[in-house]
Amino acid sequence: xxxxxxxxxxxxxxxxxxxxxxxxxxxxxxxxxxxxxxxxxxxxxxxxxxxxxxxxxxxxxxxxxxxxxxxxxxxxxxxxxxxxxxxxxxxxxxxxxxxxxxxxxxxxxxxxxxxxxxxxxxxxxxxxxxxxxxxxxxxxxx
Numbered sequence: 001x002x003x004x005x006x007x008x009x010x011x012x013x014x015x016x017x018x019x020x021x022x023x024x025x026x027x028x029x030x031x032x033x034x035x036x037x038x039x040x041x042x043x044x045x046x047x048x049x050x051x052x053x054x055x056x057x058x059x060x061x062x063x064x065x066x067x068x069x070x071x072x073x074x075x076x077x078x079x080x081x082x083x084x085x086x087x088x089x090x091x092x093x094x095x096x097x098x099x100x101x102x103x104x105x106x107x108x109x110x111x112x113x114x115x116x117x118x119x120x121x122x123x124x125x126x127x128x129x130x131x132x133x134x135x136x137x138x139x140x141x142x
Contacts, residue, residue: 033062040088045097058107060084079113086113089122089131096130109140118142 032054039047052058063081082090085107088098099119103109112118120140123131 033060034065036060036084037062037064037087040084040098041091043091043098045101048098048101052101052105058084058102058105059111061113062087079115079117082113082117083107083111083119085109085111085119086117086122089119089128089135090126096128096134099131099134103134103138109135109138110142 032051036048036051036055038044039051061081061083085099085102088102109120110118118140120132120135120142123135
């Protein structure tokens with residue numbers, strides 16, 4: 001099995017688990033928000049698009065559930081409820097497709113978290129060149 005087919009199987013498994021647990025008429029908004037957060041940090045563009053169709057707010061600030069220890073780990077003073085695009089920039093989002101989708105859906109490229117951190121600051125701190133270029137192209141200026 002090649003790395004590409006392994007990646008496809010992993011994505012397929014993620015979709016099956018996610019879609020089996022998501023029902024736009026049954027899941028409460030906070031559950032959809034948690035699925036959205038997971039999809040963003042795992043660079044699942046199709047899932048992010050579907051969930052944005054449900055939740056609608058590309059500028060949402062979503063705090064991870066306490067069970068999501070891997071998402072809660074951050075530096076002291078970090079905002080646990082960062083705007084989606086700041087969090088996406090923090091994970092680099094391979095190829096910046098998720099960041100582009102958030103921008104296309106109206107995400108504010110200059111939004112700040114409670115500490116004043118912007119998407120551009122996050123991407124610059126982590127040296128994510130594709131994300132930095134994308135943000136600058138869309139008017140990020142701080």
